[in-house]
Amino acid sequence: MAENRTSTLLKAPASDSAAALHTAATIVDGLQISNWDRATLEELRAGGISGVNATAAVWEGPADTLKAIGDWYQLAAKNPDLLTMARTADDIRRAKLDNRIAVLLGFQNTSSFGDDYKLVEVFHELGVKIAQLTYNIQNLVGGACYEPEDSGLTRFGRTIISEMNRVGMLIDLSHVGNRTSLDAVEASVAPIAITHSNPTWFVENPRNKPDEVIRAVTEAGGMLGCCLYPLVIGGKKTTLEQFCQMVARLVDELGPTRIGLGSDCTRNWDDKFVGWLRNGRWQPEGETKATWPEWPEWFVGPEDFPRLTDGLLKVGLDETTIRGVLGENWLNLFDDVFPGRKIS
Amino acid sequence: MAENRTSTLLKAPASDSAAALHTAATIVDGLQISNWDRATLEELRAGGISGVNATAAVWEGPADTLKAIGDWYQLAAKNPDLLTMARTADDIRRAKLDNRIAVLLGFQNTSSFGDDYKLVEVFHELGVKIAQLTYNIQNLVGGACYEPEDSGLTRFGRTIISEMNRVGMLIDLSHVGNRTSLDAVEASVAPIAITHSNPTWFVENPRNKPDEVIRAVTEAGGMLGCCLYPLVIGGKKTTLEQFCQMVARLVDELGPTRIGLGSDCTRNWDDKFVGWLRNGRWQPEGETKATWPEWPEWFVGPEDFPRLTDGLLKVGLDETTIRGVLGENWLNLFDDVFPGRKIS
Numbered sequence: 001m002a003e004n005r006t007s008t009l010l011k012a013p014a015s016d017s018a019a020a021l022h023t024a025a026t027i028v029d030g031l032q033i034s035n036w037d038r039a040t041l042e043e044l045r046a047g048g049i050s051g052v053n054a055t056a057a058v059w060e061g062p063a064d065t066l067k068a069i070g071d072w073y074q075l076a077a078k079n080p081d082l083l084t085m086a087r088t089a090d091d092i093r094r095a096k097l098d099n100r101i102a103v104l105l106g107f108q109n110t111s112s113f114g115d116d117y118k119l120v121e122v123f124h125e126l127g128v129k130i131a132q133l134t135y136n137i138q139n140l141v142g143g144a145c146y147e148p149e150d151s152g153l154t155r156f157g158r159t160i161i162s163e164m165n166r167v168g169m170l171i172d173l174s175h176v177g178n179r180t181s182l183d184a185v186e187a188s189v190a191p192i193a194i195t196h197s198n199p200t201w202f203v204e205n206p207r208n209k210p211d212e213v214i215r216a217v218t219e220a221g222g223m224l225g226c227c228l229y230p231l232v233i234g235g236k237k238t239t240l241e242q243f244c245q246m247v248a249r250l251v252d253e254l255g256p257t258r259i260g261l262g263s264d265c266t267r268n269w270d271d272k273f274v275g276w277l278r279n280g281r282w283q284p285e286g287e288t289k290a291t292w293p294e295w296p297e298w299f300v301g302p303e304d305f306p307r308l309t310d311g312l313l314k315v316g317l318d319e320t321t322i323r324g325v326l327g328e329n330w331l332n333l334f335d336d337v338f339p340g341r342k343i344s
Numbered sequence: 345m346a347e348n349r350t351s352t353l354l355k356a357p358a359s360d361s362a363a364a365l366h367t368a369a370t371i372v373d374g375l376q377i378s379n380w381d382r383a384t385l386e387e388l389r390a391g392g393i394s395g396v397n398a399t400a401a402v403w404e405g406p407a408d409t410l411k412a413i414g415d416w417y418q419l420a421a422k423n424p425d426l427l428t429m430a431r432t433a434d435d436i437r438r439a440k441l442d443n444r445i446a447v448l449l450g451f452q453n454t455s456s457f458g459d460d461y462k463l464v465e466v467f468h469e470l471g472v473k474i475a476q477l478t479y480n481i482q483n484l485v486g487g488a489c490y491e492p493e494d495s496g497l498t499r500f501g502r503t504i505i506s507e508m509n510r511v512g513m514l515i516d517l518s519h520v521g522n523r524t525s526l527d528a529v530e531a532s533v534a535p536i537a538i539t540h541s542n543p544t545w546f547v548e549n550p551r552n553k554p555d556e557v558i559r560a561v562t563e564a565g566g567m568l569g570c571c572l573y574p575l576v577i578g579g580k581k582t583t584l585e586q587f588c589q590m591v592a593r594l595v596d597e598l599g600p601t602r603i604g605l606g607s608d609c610t611r612n613w614d615d616k617f618v619g620w621l622r623n624g625r626w627q628p629e630g631e632t633k634a635t636w637p638e639w640p641e642w643f644v645g646p647e648d649f650p651r652l653t654d655g656l657l658k659v660g661l662d663e664t665t666i667r668g669v670l671g672e673n674w675l676n677l678f679d680d681v682f683p684g685r686k687i688s
Contacts, residue, residue, distance in 0.1 A: 063407040063458070070462025073469070077510075114407075118414025125417070125470055166421075 018310035021319055022048050026096045027305060028327035030195040030225030030262030031055065031106065031174070033277075035269045036075060041082050043267060044101045047305035051092030051327065053106040053130050053195060053262070059280035062119060065112040069126050072105060085127050089334035092327075104334075106195075108175065109135035110160060117156070120163035129338060130195065131164065132172035133157065133184060137282060142180030145206045150177035158187055165190045168340030170333070173197075173217065174207070174225075174262070181213045190337050191221035196262030198227055202246045203234040214250075218258040223333050224250065225262025226325075230293035232264075240298040244311035247325060256321040260330045261308065266292065267301050362654035365663055366392050370440045371649060372671035374539035374569030374606025375399065375450065375518070377621075379613045380419060385426050387611060388445045391649035395436030395671065397450040397474050397539060397606070403624035406463060409456040413470050416449060429471050433678040436671075448678075450474035450539075452519065454485045454504060461500070464507035473682060474539065475508065476516035477501065477528060481626060486524030489550045494521035502531055509534045512684030514677070517541075517561065518551070518569075518606070525557045534681050535565035540606030542571055546590045547578040558594075562602040567677050568594065569606025570669075574637035576608075584642040588655035591669060600665040604674045605652065610636065611645055 027048050033055040034040045044052060056072060057065040076083045084095055086102035095102035105128045112128075113119040123131075133153075134144035141157035143150030153161070161184060164171055171192045173181040185192055194217055200208045207229075214224055226247050230236055233243060250259045266274075275290040298307055305326075312322045371392050377399040378384045388396060400416060401409040420427045428439055430446035439446035449472045456472075457463040467475075477497075478488035485501035487494030497505070505528060508515055515536045517525040529536055538561055544552045551573075558568055570591050574580055577587055594603050610618075619634040642651055649670075656666045 061407070062410050063405070066406050066410070066463055066466050067460055070460060070466045073465045074462055077465075116411055116414060118418055119410055121417045121421075122410050122414045122470060126466060127469075 015310060015313070018313050019306065021313070021322060022306045022309040022326075025309070025323045025326045026050050026093060026328060026331060028092060028260070028330040029053070029265070029302065029305075030193070030260050030330060031172075031227075032263060032265040032267070032302070033058075033108070034265055034267035035273070036072075037268065038079055038082065040268045041079065041101050043302045045082065045099065047302040049101065049302055049305055050096040051086060051102045051104065051330070054103045055108050056105045056128065057112045058108045058135055058277060059111055059282075061111055062114050062116075065107075065123070069105065069128075072103070072127075076103075087127055087129065088338055089331040092331060092334075104129045106130035106132075106172070108132045108172075110139060110141045111135075113160065115140060115156070117159045117163050120160060120169060121167045124167040124169050128169065129334070130170040130172055130193070132174055132195075133160070133176045133180065135175050142183070143177035144180075145175050145177055147177060150179040152179045153183035153187055157184075161187045162343055164188075165341045166343040168338045170337045173209075173213070174227075178210060178213050181209075182216055185216045185220050185222070188220075189341050189343070191223075191333060192217050193223050193225065193333065195225040196227040196229065196232075196264045197224065198232045198246060199224075199250065203232055205232055207232050214254070218254045221333075221336065223258050223260050223329055224254070225260045225330075226250070227262050227264050228295070228299050229264035229266075230295055233296070236294045236296045238296055240296070240307060240311040241315065244308070244315040244317075247312060248315045248317055251317060251321055251325070256324050257329050257332065259325050260327070261325060263299075263302065263305075265302055359654060359657070362657050363650065365657070365666060366650045366653040366670075369653070369667045369670045370394050370437060370672060370675065372396070372436060372604070372674040373609070373646065373649075374537070374604050374674060375516075375571075376607060376609040376611070376646070377402075377452070378609055378611035379617065380416075381612065382423055382426065384612045385423065385445050387646045389426065389443065391646040393445065393646055393649055394440040395430060395446045395448065395674070398447045399452050400449045400472065401456045402452045402479055402621060403455055403626075405455055406458050406460075409451075409467070413449065413467075413472075416447070416471075420447075431471055431473065432682055433675040436675060436678075448473045450476075450516070452476045452516075453479035454483060455479075457504065459484060459500070461503045461507050464504060464513060465511045468511040468513050472513065473678070474514040474516055474537070476518055476520065476539075477504070477524065478520050480519050486527070487521035488524075489519050489521055491521060494523040496523045497527035497531055501528075505531045506687055508532075509685045510687045512682045514681045517553075517557070518571075522554060522557050525553075526560055529560045529564050529566070532564075533685050533687070535567075535677060536561050537567050537569065537677065539569040540571040540573070540576075540608045541568065542576050542590060543568075543594065547576055549576055551576050558598070562598045565677075565680065567602050567604050567673055568598070569604045569674075570594070571606050571608050572639070572643050573608035573610075574639055577640070580638045580640040582640055584640070584651060584655040585659065588652070588659040588661075591656060592659045592661055595661060595665055595669070600668050601673050601676065603669050604671070605669060607643075607646065607649075609646055
């Protein structure tokens with residue numbers, strides 16, 4: 001069930017220069033967790049997006065993850081004009097030329113690996129190029145952003161990071177606890193990403209990141225993907241200008257190559273899915289039924305990406321910086337991380 | 345626990361011309377189900393083998409199969425000088441030049457797909473290029489060689505065959521029932537193999553195949569891999585000459601391009617594993633403990649492949665035919681099947 005758009009007017013960027021810049025840029029979304037079908041993919045194409053880190057597993061174990069990946073392959077086989085399963089940044093660059101959507105499969109958890117580090121390479125072989133270490137709760141790998149105690153990176157977590165480094169799977173810290181995040185940056189020989197979070201100075205929230213974590217990640221060659229999810233921008237009342245000013249300040253503080261976007265779009269789901277995200281199988285659903293938050297009027301889905309380009313121009317960022325933030329920074333990070341590292 | 349070899353003398357082929365032919369040929373074994381490690385792979389190299397269909401799952405479901413494939417990837421990562429994971433016939437041809445062993449992952453059952461046809465493509469993506477439809481007992485796909493009743497190919501079986509055709513996974517009928525085998529040949533739009541069986545006219549046994557099945561397979565462009573497993577050659581008393589005469593008669597009856605070898609080597613296992621093969625999880629192990637059969641003195645493992653070349657020369661086959669039987673026929677079949685088929 002896609003949300004109804006409030007106005008078709010919103011789809012158009014406000015200026016000709018923004019439209020030209022948006023069309024020229026290779027746009028990569030650092031994270032979406034939509035309920036994918038042809039219509040949902042078409043929204044990305046309408047928004048000018050060429051590459052996306054699409055979540056293929058959150059609470060799933062190995063067998064359920066296989067099923068999810070099987071669904072992706074079937075979707076690709078049935079929609080070759082629209083969808084290509086990507087393994088490299090060049091696959092995304094090619095998708096831009098073909099007017100297709102290049103999907104990098106991603107995990108928002110390490111549950112798909114079970115307790116078996118060898119499954120890192122197995123899922124990497126299936127096209128899983130990005131994995132978040134934990135999702136909201138403590139797991140075998142480390143502590144999470146909503147857990148009162150953060151164990152730090154575990155011994156298994158160190159093995160997982162070493163395997164991810166070796167095979168070329170990008171580590172994502174978005175829902176990870178701060179202590180585990182710092183441990184991960186220390187343990188990893190490859191750059192790390194926070195694909196979809198904002199700084200706590202923008203909105204104080206367990207899902208956002210203190211300066212210490214953001215600086216550790218970006219100083220080690222990693223990136224922060226600024227996130228549009230209502231919770232981490234302070235709700236639907238937050239303006240496009242405020243969001244873009246946050247991006248501009250991050251560019252100023254951390255450099256133009258360290259910042260990208262990770263919208264966290266959750267298109268085409270009903271409320272049952274937000275309950276699954278919140279509770280998985282680890283706790284009962286509880287009294288209060290989980291519901292999706294309301295998105296700000298200026299960003300309700302991938303079709304609104306042109307508005308971000310417009311907003312970034314308006315807060316004074318130059319075109320090169322904006323092209324970096326819209327996607328080229330992600331592409332460069334993927335070029336660096338995806339070939340893997342020799343692990344002695 | 346590798347069996348002790350009776351004599352190092354046995355390793356050498358008996359004639360210079362056999363040795364030259366063996367060295368020149370690209371040798372492919374249609375099936376081995378050994379307990380793989382570096383030493384076991386070295387046996388293949390010693391025997392002059394460049395490519396092998398190595399069984400990665402028999403009774404395993406999806407999750408356990410992932411673990412088995414993870415083990416293969418680790419073995420390959422640790423032994424790059426010796427082992428390469430192959431996806432094409434050209435990978436095997438290259439391995440011959442590199443003096444390495446190219447492994448095609450194979451299933452001896454369809455249990456790894458569970459009840460989900462989408463997993464065909466998922467496991468194909470992991471390098472599983474060959475799958476037998478059933479292993480000894482009736483399953484979701486069809487009837488098996490030891491089952492008193494053969495259901496024929498099921499509706500799920502038709503979907504599986506269609507998916508295997510589409511993605512380019514070779515169908516194997518070795519342990520499949522005769523009725524299901526004939527149904528499979530009818531249903532498949534790509535050639536099919538019997539990777540490791542002999543004709544019932546050589547040894548009457550449920551694991552061997554009547555003329556009707558062999559002819560259906562080979563007339564549809566498929567192949568029969570002649571098998572060395574003691575059970576299907578009539579035990580250890582059978583001579584190399586008798587085996588090679590069987591091959592020569594098959595070449596005579598079916599043509600020189602329809603015949604290959606599938607040794608069914610089972611190296612480095614203890615008796616517990618033969619119990620697992622026989623009983624899986626579908627029946628208790630029973631009173632009599634399963635034990636491995638004794639192999640004939642002239643063929644106890646992959647190192648004895650040169651003796652086959654010698655034997656095939658001695659029964660009067662020409663060099664081109666022998667090169668075909670030793671591996672080139674498999675390579676041509678792989679070239680045909682592995683790219684997949686367009687399914688309307």
